[in-house]
Amino acid sequence: xxxxxxxxxxxEDLSKIPLKxxxxxxxxxxxxxxxxREQEKQEIYQKITALASESGxxxxxxxxxxxxxxxxxxxxxxxxxxxxEGWTGKGKKPKxxxxxxxxxxxxxxxxx
Numbered sequence: 001x002x003x004x005x006x007x008x009x010x011x012e013d014l015s016k017i018p019l020k021x022x023x024x025x026x027x028x029x030x031x032x033x034x035x036x037r038e039q040e041k042q043e044i045y046q047k048i049t050a051l052a053s054e055s056g057x058x059x060x061x062x063x064x065x066x067x068x069x070x071x072x073x074x075x076x077x078x079x080x081x082x083x084x085e086g087w088t089g090k091g092k093k094p095k096x097x098x099x100x101x102x103x104x105x106x107x108x109x110x111x112x
Contacts, residue, residue: 077110086112
């Protein structure tokens with residue numbers, strides 16, 4: 001744990017610091033956060049890799065099974081007014097489709 005007590009720093013105290021110094025501090029803080037994030041990510045990766053290895057697996061074996069990327073859904077319906085807009089038939093209907101259906105059109109009219 002750090003000797004710094006960041007919990008005691010408050011906005012009122014910081015507002016007394018000149019803007020230029022605050023901006024320099026912000027830059028340093030953002031850099032420190034990114035460095036710490038990468039460090040912790042590496043530590044977690046090493047722990048997960050060790051755990052997988054202890055169980056007789058490689059991390060790639062586990063990732064291939066459980067977290068394999070899904071193939072993208074295929075567009076099944078297309079907006080006749082804008083060919084760039086489509087819908088897979090899954091999830092919430094897009095606004096363009098809701099509007100066309102509420103005007104009396106049938107879903108099948110937009111099937112590809």
